[in-house]
Amino acid sequence: SQTIHQWPATLVQPVGSPLSLECTVEGTSNPNLYWYRQAAGRGLQLLFYSVGIGQISSEVPQNLSASRPQDRQFILSSKKLLLSDSGFYLCAWSRGLAGGRNEQFFGPGTRLTVL
Amino acid sequence: AQSVTQPDIHITVSEGASLELRCNYSYGATPYLFWYVQSPGQGLQLLLKYFSGDTLVQGIKGFEAEFKRSQSSFNLRKPSVHWSDAAEYFCSVTGGGNKLTFGTGTQLKVEL
Numbered sequence: 001s002q003t004i005h006q007w008p009a010t011l012v013q014p015v016g017s018p019l020s021l022e023c024t025v026e027g028t029s030n031p032n033l034y035w036y037r038q039a040a041g042r043g044l045q046l047l048f049y050s051v052g053i054g055q056i057s058s059e060v061p062q063n064l065s066a067s068r069p070q071d072r073q074f075i076l077s078s079k080k081l082l083l084s085d086s087g088f089y090l091c092a093w094s095r096g097l098a099g100g101r102n103e104q105f106f107g108p109g110t111r112l113t114v115l
Numbered sequence: 116a117q118s119v120t121q122p123d124i125h126i127t128v129s130e131g132a133s134l135e136l137r138c139n140y141s142y143g144a145t146p147y148l149f150w151y152v153q154s155p156g157q158g159l160q161l162l163l164k165y166f167s168g169d170t171l172v173q174g175i176k177g178f179e180a181e182f183k184r185s186q187s188s189f190n191l192r193k194p195s196v197h198w199s200d201a202a203e204y205f206c207s208v209t210g211g212g213n214k215l216t217f218g219t220g221t222q223l224k225v226e227l
Contacts, residue, residue: 032213042219043205043217043218043219043220044159044205044217046214046215049213049214051213059214088156090158090159092159094213101147101166102209102213103149103161103164104161104215105161106151106158106159106160107158108157108158109156109157109158111156
């Protein structure tokens with residue numbers, strides 16, 4: 001079976017510090033990978049998605065970047081955090097199937113607080 | 116562009132009562148629809164999905180949803196709510212690409 005891991009679970013960082021959140025998937029190969037940010041009352045905002053190693057699509061211009069150095073590893077980064085980067089970050093994966101029948105499976109999330 | 120509307124931000128029901136959470140979508144062709152549930156501080160869990168065929172789909176935890184093309188709706192239902200169903204529920208849609216569009220969620224509170 002497939003599992004998805006995220007770490008850390010919680011993180012408190014000062015403004016201007018760097019960020020690295022990691023997501024890994026086990027039990028599947030060549031998944032699509034996604035980073036979302038969730039703010040209270042605003043649902044899920046797709047930040048980045050990737051259909052393969054080194055292939056990153058950015059959905060929203062922002063202070064964050066993503067990388068996919070290995071097939072089942074997805075990293076969310078920032079060089080200098082802003083207060084507005086606080087939120088709950090979710091990683092998800094889906095099978096790389098054409099035609100849209102791609103339900104997504106979510107990790108446990110990382111709660112980021114920028115002070 | 117596709118979109119999802121969940122008109123109810125908060126819903127409160129008594130344990131044992133029936134539940135219906137509303138979801139309306141906007142998409143020009145046949146959509147693929149999903150309902151997810153999120154407990155506080157947790158990730159999202161898939162409850163059920165609709166791709167094609169029978170418009171009434173069954174999911175986990177006793178939930179079901181009905182796809183109504185004429186109303187552009189995909190409402191989630193449960194005949195008898197349990198206290199453990201208290202959570203936030205998200206409806207989402209995709210049109211065949213790699214991306215899901217999510218509604219803003221409905222927070223369910225269950226009164227004992």
